[in-house]
Amino acid sequence: xxxxxxxxxxxVLILFTPILISQKLPFNRGVNITEWFQTNSAKEIQFTxxxxxxxxxxxxxxxxxxxxxxxxxxxxxxxxxxxxxxLFIFFLDQVVDWVEELDMNLILDNHTxxxxxxxxxxxxxxxIPVWTQIATHFKNRTNKIFYEVLNEPHGITDVxxxxxQQSVVTAIRTVDQSHTIVxxxxxxxxxxxxxxxxxxxxxxxxxxxxxxxxxxxxHQGASWTDPSMGPLSGVPFPYDASRMPSCPTTLKGTWIExxxxxxxxxxxxxxxxxxxxxxxNFRNSRNVPxxxxxxxVFIPNSLENDRVVWYDSVRSYxxxxxxxxxxxxxxxxxxxxxxxxxxxxxxxxxxxxxxALGFNVPPQSEYVQLPDTVGFDFYNDFIGNKITGAxxxxxxxxxxxxxxxxxxxxxIYWNGAKQYNNIAFDFRPNKDLSVLRTEDYxxxxxxxCNIPYTSFDIRFIDTKxxxxxxxxxxxxxxxxxxxxxxxxxxxxxRIPLKDFYExxxxxxxxxxxxxxxxxxxxxxxxxxxEDSALTTSKLWFDNxxxxxxxxxxxxxxxxxxxSIGLEQNYxxxxxxxxxxxYKIPFKSIVSLKVYDMLGREIxxxxxxxxxxxxxxxxxxxxxxxxxxxxxxxxxTTIDGQNQFVQTRKMQLIK
Numbered sequence: 112x113x114x115x116x117x118x119x120x121x122x123v124l125i126l127f128t129p130i131l132i133s134q135k136l137p138f139n140r141g142v143n144i145t146e147w148f149q150t151n152s153a154k155e156i157q158f159t160x161x162x163x164x165x166x167x168x169x170x171x172x173x174x175x176x177x178x179x180x181x182x183x184x185x186x187x188x189x190x191x192x193x194x195x196x197x198l199f200i201f202f203l204d205q206v207v208d209w210v211e212e213l214d215m216n217l218i219l220d221n222h223t224x225x226x227x228x229x230x231x232x233x234x235x236x237x238x239i240p241v242w243t244q245i246a247t248h249f250k251n252r253t254n255k256i257f258y259e260v261l262n263e264p265h266g267i268t269d270v271x272x273x274x275x276q277q278s279v280v281t282a283i284r285t286v287d288q289s290h291t292i293v294x295x296x297x298x299x300x301x302x303x304x305x306x307x308x309x310x311x312x313x314x315x316x317x318x319x320x321x322x323x324x325x326x327x328x329x330h331q332g333a334s335w336t337d338p339s340m341g342p343l344s345g346v347p348f349p350y351d352a353s354r355m356p357s358c359p360t361t362l363k364g365t366w367i368e369x370x371x372x373x374x375x376x377x378x379x380x381x382x383x384x385x386x387x388x389x390x391x392n393f394r395n396s397r398n399v400p401x402x403x404x405x406x407x408v409f410i411p412n413s414l415e416n417d418r419v420v421w422y423d424s425v426r427s428y429x430x431x432x433x434x435x436x437x438x439x440x441x442x443x444x445x446x447x448x449x450x451x452x453x454x455x456x457x458x459x460x461x462x463x464x465x466x467a468l469g470f471n472v473p474p475q476s477e478y479v480q481l482p483d484t485v486g487f488d489f490y491n492d493f494i495g496n497k498i499t500g501a502x503x504x505x506x507x508x509x510x511x512x513x514x515x516x517x518x519x520x521x522x523i524y525w526n527g528a529k530q531y532n533n534i535a536f537d538f539r540p541n542k543d544l545s546v547l548r549t550e551d552y553x554x555x556x557x558x559x560c561n562i563p564y565t566s567f568d569i570r571f572i573d574t575k576x577x578x579x580x581x582x583x584x585x586x587x588x589x590x591x592x593x594x595x596x597x598x599x600x601x602x603x604x605r606i607p608l609k610d611f612y613e614x615x616x617x618x619x620x621x622x623x624x625x626x627x628x629x630x631x632x633x634x635x636x637x638x639x640x641e642d643s644a645l646t647t648s649k650l651w652f653d654n655x656x657x658x659x660x661x662x663x664x665x666x667x668x669x670x671x672x673x674s675i676g677l678e679q680n681y682x683x684x685x686x687x688x689x690x691x692x693y694k695i696p697f698k699s700i701v702s703l704k705v706y707d708m709l710g711r712e713i714x715x716x717x718x719x720x721x722x723x724x725x726x727x728x729x730x731x732x733x734x735x736x737x738x739x740x741x742x743x744x745x746x747t748t749i750d751g752q753n754q755f756v757q758t759r760k761m762q763l764i765k
Contacts, residue, residue, distance in 0.1 A: 136317065136400050137255070138216040139430075140469065141176030142169065142441040143405065148181040149222055153199035154509050157500045159493045163719070166209045168456045169441070172470040175215055178404060178437040179206065180222035180262065183245075184237050193240040198511055200248060211253050218293060218437070219245065220259040220404070226335055229266020230297075235275045239282045246287035258283060259293035259404070263300045263321065269307035272297040280313055288315075293402070295319040300404065302390040310397070318399050320390050322406040322425065325377040327370045329421070332412025338365050344412035346371075348421045350378035380424045387425070391432045403429055403436040407445035415450070415463070423467035430469070438468065453478065453540040482546040482631070486658030488722050489536050489556075489636060491698045492519045492749055496722065501537040501635060505529045506646075517557040517601045517653035518697065520750045525638075525652070528645040534638040534652070541574050545630040547657060548608040555605045556655040560597035565648045566590065568641040569606070570614060573629040582616035584628040589641075601653070608657070654697075656723065677703075677744035677757045680730070684762040691716065692727040695746050699723075702745040705730065708738060716742075720749070737764055 144165075150156050169177065186199040203219075210217040221241070224230065242258060249256055260279050264272045276294055283292060292315065296304035300321040308318070323329045330336055331343040342359035352375070358368045376382065394401040406425055408418045422438075429436050439445050442454045447468070452459035458478035465472050488495040494510065502508055506527025516522035525534060544552075554569065570587025588594075588606050595602055613624035638652070678692040695701065703717035713734060717726075732740065739762055746755045 135433075136402060136435045138176035139435050140426075141174045141178060141216070141435075141437040142447075143178045143180060143220075143437055143439045145180055145440040145443050148179060148186075148199075148202075150182060151185050153186050153196040153202070154511050156199070156202055157494055157510070158202050158205075159496065160499065162496075163209050165456075166213055166215065168473075170213050170215060171473060172465070174470070176218065176435070176437060177210065177215060178218040178220050178259075180220045182223050183219075183221040183241050184223040187237075187241060190237075193237050193244075195241065195244045195248075207249070207252060207256060210255060214255075216255045216257065218257040218259050218404075220262055220293075222262045224262050224264070230261070230264040230272065232267060232271050232275075234261070234264075235278050238275065238279045242279055243282050243286060246283045246290065249290065250287035254289055254291070257291050257293050257317065259319065260295070262295075262404075264295075264297045265299045267297055269297045269304060273307070273309050277309070277311065280311065280316070284313065291315050291317055293317045293319050293404070295321075295404070302386065302393070305390060305393040305401075316399070318394070318397075318401045319404040320401065322387065322390075322403055324383065324386050325370075325374065327367065327374060328378060328413070328417075329408045331409065333409050338362060338367065340367065343367065345414060346374070346378075347414060348378055348417040349380055350375050383421075383424055384428050387428055387432075387434075391434065394434075401434060403434055405439040406436065407439040409444055410446070410450055411444065419463045419467045422464060426468050455540065478540070480540060480543055480632070482543040484546055485724050486547070486552060486656060487724075488698060489655035489657075490523060490652065491654055491656065491723070492516075492521045493698075494536065497539055499537040499539050501535040502533055503535065504532045506532065508534065512651065515651070517651075519653075519748065522651050522653040523655075525645075525650040526648070528640040528648075530640055530642075530644045532640045532645075535635055536637075537635045538633060542633045543631040544571070544608065544633055544657070547659075548630055550659060551607060551609070551661060552657050552659045553605050553607045554611075554657055555603070555660075557601050557653040558595075558597075558604050559599060559601045559651045561599045561649045562647060563597050564592045565597055565645065565650070566592070566642050567645065567650075568614075568637075568639045570637055570639065571611065571628075571633050572635050572637065574632045574634045575618070581627070582618040582622050583634065584616045584624070585614035586611045586628045586630075587614050588612070601651075605660075658723070675746060675755055677742065677759055679759055680742065680761045684764045686764045688729050688731040689761060690727055691730050691742060692725065693744055693746075694725045695721060695723055697723050697748060699746040699748055702743075702747075704743050705732065706741045706743060707734070708740075713740065732763060738762070 144161060147160050148156055184193070186196050187193040188196070207217065238261065242260070245258065260276055280292055280294065294311070294316050295318065296308050298304035300319060302320040302322065305318065305320055328346050328348045330340055331346045332341060334341045342361055343356070345354070345356040347354040355374065358371050362368055390401055408421055426436065442448060446454070447461050447464045448454040448459045449461050455478060458476060460473065460475060462472055462475065489498060494500050500510070506529065507524065509524040511521045512524035513521060514524065523534065567590050568587050569590060570585045573584050575581055575583045588611055590604065595604060613626065613628050615624045616622040675694055675696050680689045680691045682689055691703070693703065699721060701717050701719065701721045704715050705713045707713055713732060716728060716730060739760060741758050741760055743758045744756070
């Protein structure tokens with residue numbers, strides 16, 4: 112290389128090095144976890160919808176950042192102070208703990224917006240107090256937390272939104288100078304509005320934009336657009352004249368018909384890249400980091416192969432240009448699971464989609480529904496594992512009532528229910544309770560009510576099949592004065608599954624029972640104000656479960672299983688393995704560890720939350736030398752107030 116070429120090369124490197132440094136982000140690819148913290152209040156968050164295990168699974172895919180949409184303004188006491196709800200902070204702290212442990216990044220996305228309402232020109236009156244509180248709370252936590260000011264401001268001028276965003280950044284910096292703030296343009300965070308953003312003096316910012324183009328393709332079937340694109344389906348990507356659908360009659364004369372007519376120009380990979388270049392060029396000209404916070408294709412009406420092509424085109428171009436991203440979303444209408452599946456990590460991941468996104472592909476197997484063989488919790492401070500809250504209610508329904516729980520920290524409080532309102536637990540996947548019914552398991556809960564002769568139904572509802580003569584059949588019981596007279600004190604409600612009887616079905620018309628309820632395919636469980644409104648009744652429920660009292664043992668006065676502890680391993684002495692069993696009466700944090708004679712930890716067998724029940728596992732020590740070992744069992748209630756500790760000795764013989 113001659114001297115002149117060397118000097119020219121060094122000049123180029125010097126010119127571009129600052130850009131590369133300033134644009135580099137601490138994360139690369141991730142997902143939005145939607146419909147979790149996007150509720151109307153903290154009390155409506157079903158915290159167990161996602162767990163620590165979900166974050167472990169996300170990391171195994173190659174996800175290094177999670178964007179968490181939060182209806183942040185609804186997590187407060189409202190005007191004028193907008194004080195954050197302690198329950199919301201309690202939930203959010205646990206999520207932060209998980210990402211810290213797993214060395215992941217977390218974007219706290221203020222997702223308080225309404226597609227039908229313009230962003231208020233005085234929204235800074237709520238943004239400033241909520242973000243000041245968030246920043247104060249997290250200022251000493253990991254810098255892997257990021258603050259995103261507001262999702263998709265729209266119907267507000269660029270000038271006014273930029274003023275508001277600057278005031279929020281300034282407010283955050285009064286209490287937290289270290290955490291990175293994610294800022295975005297007006298116009299729904301459009302890449303077209305990036306250029307209208309000012310040059311902010313704060314250098315610890317990330318600029319975000321969203322990408323859903325061509326919109327005709329990505330949102331076909333979406334009901335929330337104006338007009339609704341629900342009737343539109345089959346739009347291909349890339350454009351293919353032979354596969355183009357005709358314009359639905361209801362959409363003729365709208366912008367959708369015009370877009371269909373112009374789709375040959377917009378439905379191409381080249382056009383997609385040219386749109387993305389607008390954001391990339393903004394980054395390069397401003398020398399600032401950018402990040403694509405959302406991109407995706409709505410599943411219901413899009414063609415699967417075309418959807419995969421679009422994701423691959425967008426993702427690969429973003430990565431080629433060093434732009435980090437989070438897809439919308441992980442589970443749900445834009446997610447990475449197979450259409451109409453149970454969205455189970457081991458069974459239902461959409462492999463072509465994972466490949467298109469460059470994620471790791473974990474082993475998948477065919478899901479086979481097997482009968483439940485042990486009891487489970489519907490509710491014990493939190494809704495149970497693989498159960499989704501699906502209640503229909505017009506009154507007050509509080510799953511985190513702290514007024515007077517029977518046990519633990521919370522109970523369910525229900526008041527002001529109209530007729531047919533319900534507390535519903537949707538099984539995901541469906542449950543087969545046939546074995547539990549045969550083996551004399553019972554439905555059991557604690558309940559209290561202020562009105563002595565309150566009446567309600569409890570019922571299971573099976574799954575409607577594709578058979579046009581089938582219906583969602585009900586199997587239930589009526590809870591009234593013949594079963595329990597309420598005294599405004601906690602009482603035990605216990606009903607053997609064998610005592611439930613068929614109730615018929617409502618399926619747009621009433622169908623009398625004809626013996627077709629299917630215990631092997633149950634969709635949900637409901638507590639229902641069936642006979643009349645419960646307007647004056649106040650009801651509390653706690654420790655809702657199915658269990659076998661003959662297996663666990665029950666206190667006579669309150670139905671709580673009293674059996675707890677570590678059983679002696681069998682066989683003992685053993686070679687090469689042994690069975691270790693333990694019981695817990697309530698959902699608990701369980702630690703089960705093996706130590707040698709010197710007190711050195713050999714293996715961790717269990718560490719984490721477990722539902723009430725009996726558990727057993729096989730232990731084959733990694734150390735093969737003969738000797739005495741100790742297994743230590745610790746069960747801690749989830750409120751941390753009670754702990755049970757037990758140690759047993761076992762002997763390995765070689």
